[in-house]
Amino acid sequence: MNIGEASERSGLPSKTIRYYEDIGLIRPDRGGNGYRDYAAVDVHKLRFLQRSRGLGFSVEECRQLLALYEDKSRASADVKGIAETKLLEIDRKIRELTELRHTLEHLVHACHGNDRPDCPILEGLSDSAA
Amino acid sequence: MNIGEASERSGLPSKTIRYYEDIGLIRPDRGGNGYRDYAAVDVHKLRFLQRSRGLGFSVEECRQLLALYEDKSRASADVKGIAETKLLEIDRKIRELTELRHTLEHLVHACHGNDRPDCPILEGLSDSAA
DNA sequence: TGTTGACCTTCCAGTTGCTGGAAGGTCCAT
DNA sequence: ATGGACCTTCCAGCAACTGGAAGGTCAACA
Incomplete structure (x- = not known):
């Protein structure tokens, strides 16, 4: 094509x-x-x-x-090592996205809009894995 | 600081x-x-x-x-709209990462290394949401 | 008190990963 | 055979950094 x-x-x-x-x-x-x-x-x-x-x-x-x-042969060990490193990175990214999701959802639905300038979830914005 | x-x-x-x-x-x-x-x-x-x-x-x-x-006041509706759009994007990213994880895990543990040049999971690499 | 070394400043140039546009060739339907 | 939609290469520009030079600041230590 x-x-x-x-x-x-x-x-x-x-x-x-x-x-x-x-x-x-x-x-x-x-x-x-x-x-x-x-x-x-x-x-x-x-x-x-x-x-x-x-x-x-x-x-x-x-x-x-x-x-x-x-690399269909999958001969080298370092190729496997790379894959495993990437798996960990992917897991981290998923965790971070999940946390970002919580924060954002909180922002939209719960906390803001009414009052509470120092909501603890927002103060802790993206801190959980620090 | x-x-x-x-x-x-x-x-x-x-x-x-x-x-x-x-x-x-x-x-x-x-x-x-x-x-x-x-x-x-x-x-x-x-x-x-x-x-x-x-x-x-x-x-x-x-x-x-x-x-x-x-925007602690959360006055504007479009700010909320943006947040909701981003929530959907985050969900999509999480889905895609999860699929990528499956593919990669498969690559490391199951399919490759032995034989099977045309494993169906690998052929469908990142196709599931196409 | 001087000076050394780790920090900070601005500025300018280079890199990565595209993205747009010009100038021109190809294909195919009318 | 010609117009429009495709394709080609090439070169320039933008986004998001990144590195390095040239120089100021600060805290410690002889």
């Missing part, structure tokens, strides 16, 4: 997809006309990138995560 | 803290010597920024989130 369709399916702008190729994250085929030709697996990777970037992983971290996906 | 201590307590580099001041996210006092002077509430905000940036929110989104925290 052409870049336009890959863009639509992955949720990434064509510009970004070309950029990811520039920095070596994906390698689409080329048609005889010079157009990039994306396979289904490329779209998977692009969606994966779209997500993990949106979740606060750096491009280099995404490269590592993609390598986990691509 | 000085910027060094604020940095240590918030987890943000001093450089970034100054940058956040430049773009109007925080406004520390100044001592007679010209040094920035951070209060506890500033550190709360910095930690909050450190987290929400790390979770994939843009600086402008963080500005909105901070506004929710600061």
